[in-house]
Amino acid sequence: MAVSYAAVASLLTAFSSLEKLSLPPDCSIRLKRRVLPSLKDQALSTRLGVAPGRCGFAVACLPSTTESEPIDPTKLYISGLSFRTSKDGLIDAFKNYGQLVEVNLVMDRIAKRSRGFAFLRYSNEEESRKAIEGMHGKFLDGRVIFVEVCKPRSTVPRQPKRSPLQY
Numbered sequence: 681m682a683v684s685y686a687a688v689a690s691l692l693t694a695f696s697s698l699e700k701l702s703l704p705p706d707c708s709i710r711l712k713r714r715v716l717p718s719l720k721d722q723a724l725s726t727r728l729g730v731a732p733g734r735c736g737f738a739v740a741c742l743p744s745t746t747e748s749e750p751i752d753p754t755k756l757y758i759s760g761l762s763f764r765t766s767k768d769g770l771i772d773a774f775k776n777y778g779q780l781v782e783v784n785l786v787m788d789r790i791a792k793r794s795r796g797f798a799f800l801r802y803s804n805e806e807e808s809r810k811a812i813e814g815m816h817g818k819f820l821d822g823r824v825i826f827v828e829v830c831k832p833r834s835t836v837p838r839q840p841k842r843s844p845l846q847y
Contacts, residue, residue, distance in 0.1 A: 779803040
């Protein structure tokens with residue numbers, strides 16, 4: 681009897697709500713259809729109840745994507761900074777827009793210079809909005825800088841690290 685992929689997905693979703701699969705409540709279910717090789721995954725195929733070499737379904741528990749980190753409107757991301765920009769220079773440029781609570785100029789440990797971006801936090805949202813309006817697209821140390829509200833790390837796409845041969 682052939683069972684469709686959608687039918688298995690709906691059954692597993694129903695079973696997870698009954699906790700028969702004992703999945704944590706903050707997980708979403710992802711199904712991946714795969715052919716199990718005859719020798720390498722024989723123990724796995726036995727546990728899943730699928731004959732080796734036949735088609736089976738693997739269940740993966742991934743963190744739910746519906747709940748994301750809240751965006752902090754007081755934290756700003758500044759990009760396009762010059763390598764000569766110092767923490768004091770950054771403070772001098774942005775202190776006119778309100779009270780700075782935190783200043784983090786990201787430094788290159790080896791070269792001992794700025795990596796070209798920084799994070800700032802103001803005491804309230806109004807001050808950070810003024811800083812975005814006042815400094816976005818302006819020159820600082822000979823470079824045009826870009827100021828925006830900092831996005832949570834989970835929403836920023838990560839690029840895989842490249843080996844030196846791929847350049």
